[in-house]
Every structure is written in C-alpha cells, then in structure tokens.
C-alpha cells in the first residue's frame with residue numbers, strides 16, 4: 001500500500017466498525033478499516049442476517065402446514081436443509097459484497113488482515129503479503145465477540161455446536177439440546193424445532209428469554225411448548241459425555257441429577273469479547289471480564305483509542321454497535337453527538353412467536369422505585385392479527401404513574417420485531433402516555449395493539 005497515514009483506523013468491519021468507517025469518511029476523514037475475516041463481521045456473515053434467512057425458511061415451512069386454515073392446499077410439504085443453508089449463505093454473501101461497494105463509494109480503504117495496536121497512533125496489520133504499519137491520530141477498536149465456551153461443554157463441531165456450526169449444519173439434528181435460552185439459543189431452537197427436530201432447551205435461570213419481562217417469558221414458553229419444545233428451567237448442564245453419534249447430558253435441577261441422550265447439542269451460553277492480541281492492555285486500556293471499559297462516548301480513557309460494539313458494554317446488539325460507530329465518528333470529526341441511552345435500545349428475538357422489547361421490565365421498574373401503571377393487550381382483540389391467523393400474542397406497556405413517561409414496552413407475537421420501533425421513537429422523543437393516546441393508529445394494523453396497550457394502562461382500552 002502506498003499511503004499508510006490516515007485520520008482514523010478502524011479495527012474490525014462488523015456493524016460497529018464498517019458503519020464508523022463510512023460515517024467518518026462522509027465527514028471528510030481519511031479512513032482505513034482493517035478486517036481479518038469477513039467484511040460485515042459476525043452480524044452479516046455469522047449472526048443477525050444468516051439466522052434470519054434460516055428462520056424465514058422455517059416460517060414458510062410452518063405456514064405451508066397451516067395452508068388448510070386459509071382455504072389452501074399444499075401436498076407433501078418438505079424441505080431440503082442443504083438448500084435452506086445455501087440460501088442463507090447466499091444472503092450473507094450478498095450483504096458482504098454490499099459492504100465492499102459501500103467502502104468503495106465512500107473512499108474507505110479496506111485492508112484484509114489482522115490488526116494490532118503497536119503504539120500510540122500506530123497499527124500493525126498482518127496481511128497475506130506481509131506486515132504493514134498504519135498511522136492514525138484516532139483508532140476505533142470494533143473487534144466484536146465470539147461464543148462463550150464453558151468447561152466441559154466446549155463445541156467440537158460434530159456433536160456439540162456453537163452458532164457457527166449451527167448456521168452451516170453437517171446434518172439435521174434428530175434429538176437436539178440447546179443450552180441457553182437467550183436470543184441466540186431460542187432462535188436456533190425455534191428453527192430446528194420447526195423443521196422437526198425433537199428439541200429441548202435448558203436454562204439455568206427461572207425462565208426462558210430471561211432478560212425479557214416475566215409475562216412475555218411465560219407467554220413465549222407456553223407457545224414453545226405448544227410447538228413441541230421441551231423447556232427445562234432452573235436447570236444446569238453439569239457435563240456432556242460424548243460417544244460416537246451421541247451425547248449424554250447430565251442435568252441438575254433442585255439438587256437432583258438426571259441424564260438424557262441427544263444426537264446434537266447447541267451451546268448458546270453467551271459471548272466473550274475479542275480483546276486478546278490487539279495490544280489493548282499494553283496501551284493501558286481497561287478490560288473487565290472480556291469487555292473494554294468505556295465511558296458514554298465509547299472513550300477508553302487512553303487518548304485516541306475508542307471501543308464500540310460487542311467488545312464494549314451491553315447490550316450486545318448490531319444496532320447498538322452501529323449507532324456507537326456513528327457517534328464516535330462524529331465525535332472524532334469534531335461534532336457534538338448525543339451519547340447512547342442503553343435503555344432506549346430495543347432487543348428483538350426472531351423465534352416463533354417473535355419477541356421484542358425496549359426499556360424497563362415491570363420488575364426492573366419496581367426495583368428502580370417507580371410507581372407504575374401497566375397496560376396489557378392480547379393479539380386476540382385485534383382484527384388484523386385475527387385476519388392474519390396470528391391471534392396469539394401480547395403487548396405490555398409500563399408507565400411512570402407520576403409523569404406518564406413510557407418506561408418500557410414488551411411484545412410477543414407475529415411481526416413485533418417490526419412494531420417495537422414505534423415505542424423506541426416514543427422513548428427517544430420522551431413521549432408521555434397522553435401523546436401516545438392522542439396518536440391515531442391506522443386500521444387495520446397490528447400496531448393498533450400498541451395503542452390499546454397504552455389505553456389499557458389507564459383503564460381506557462376499547463377492544464378488551
């Protein structure tokens with residue numbers, strides 16, 4: 001490379017890094033983005049996007065089995081797992097190619113290689129052709145995260161999978177154990193269960209999707225069980241005995257140990273930040289349990305080094321990573337961006353039924369000392385949901401009784417991942433119950449349930 005001096009070097013081209021690079025380039029900075037594997041990071045290649053492609057196939061397959069309900073007929077509905085996976089990989093490849101195009105358009109220099117901060121303002125990159133040294137006043141570390149591995153439950157790619165293996169399966173699991181019922185675990189459980197795997201989900205906490213509101217977790221659990229999933233809560237996997245073609249899982253619940261055989265296990269027990277080998281500790285950057293400690297502007301405390309996305313604080317979501325990327329790029333370019341409010345970032349899980357939420361759960365709102373008003377509205381009371389054949393779901397809203405601030409919104413059911421943004425905008429604009437009640441929602445839409453839930457919090461719901 002001829003020119004190795006930049007205003008900004010971004011390490012990692014996931015949704016944090018590539019978005020930061022584009023925004024900084026838009027603001028006139030000379031930017032390089034270094035990536036060791038795939039442009040687009042985990043999200044586009046091994047996370048958000050390919051999982052949604054798989055889940056879409058499962059959803060269509062599920063709807064094919066419901067054809068009769070809609071006056072249609074589908075004979076002999078079946079699937080080809082290789083073709084489903086091929087489509088998912090094709091979608092990921094298309095997205096990855098899109099980033100290449102965006103970098104070119106915005107004049108971001110993309111460098112494929114492994115980067116390490118060697119000194120203040122200096123990044124050494126190992127590429128296929130050898131080592132290159134880049135200089136830049138500012139460095140954004142956006143190296144993301146990988147699957148957490150627990151001792152004894154490590155993935156082997158054959159019997160025990162991480163999300164990477166589960167995205168490109170070597171076979172269709174017959175009897176599947178999913179360890180962990182967070183978003184990643186439940187999405188894979190939903191996918192394989194819909195395709196016919198006999199699926200068990202084990203969760204150490206007292207409910208599935210443990211970060212969600214307890215009413216939403218309970219509703220989702222009932223739906224998963226109706227679909228044939230077995231859910232073990234307050235249960236720990238003590239060990240996995242691996243033999244040819246089978247794994248014996250040892251479960252412990254309430255002091256009692258039981259065992260069960262599976263042919264496939266997916267371990268989805270969280271993530272660890274990619275903090276190693278990047279020179280962070282040598283530069284004095286503080287790390288707390290595999291994540292970089294940052295302030296509200298993603299500053300690490302070491303001048304000229306920022307950390308964004310999964311390597312920094314929760315929530316570990318693509319849209320949070322991207323928003324931090326934009327914020328830091330603007331900060332470096334001399335603008336005055338707003339810091340991110342983690343409580344206004346929605347979380348979406350694309351299982352069947354979908355789950356989406358923003359802000360405080362009922363328990364967290366009470367713990368925080370709020371006097372609250374709670375509204376609930378079931379999907380069965382909404383004409384569009386019934387017409388769509390999607391009458392199973394719930395919308396729950398939580399307000400500060402004193403000020404009318406929307407503290408939290410929680411949804412389970414069809415299309416809720418598309419609807420939650422309405423409440424996110426409400427929170428960003430610091431909307432109160434009155435403004436939400438005075439908003440006219442189009443009919444017939446499922447969004448009317450969002451209105452009804454707000455009305456319900458104040459005893460004014462119309463359709464229940």
Ligand SMILES: Cc1cc2nc3c(=O)[nH]c(=O)nc-3n(C[C@H](O)[C@H](O)[C@H](O)COP(=O)(O)OP(=O)(O)OC[C@H]3O[C@@H](n4cnc5c(N)ncnc54)[C@H](O)[C@@H]3O)c2cc1C
Pocket residue numbers: 011012013014015016017034035036037038039040041042043044046047048049051113114115116142143144145163184274277278308309310311316317318319320321348
């Ligand atoms: C199965 C799965 C499903 C998910 N679904 C969703 C979802 O639906 N919605 C959602 O919001 N989030 C989802 N996530 C989480 C989401 O993928 C992450 O939050 C997001 O990718 C984080 O972005 P990032 O830019 O911080 O890191 P990453 O996307 O992890 O990107 C980091 C990049 O840095 C590169 N890198 C690391 N070290 C170096 C180095 N030394 N030199 C050069 N490059 C380096 C890596 O190769 C990687 O490409 C999912 C995750 C998984 C695993």
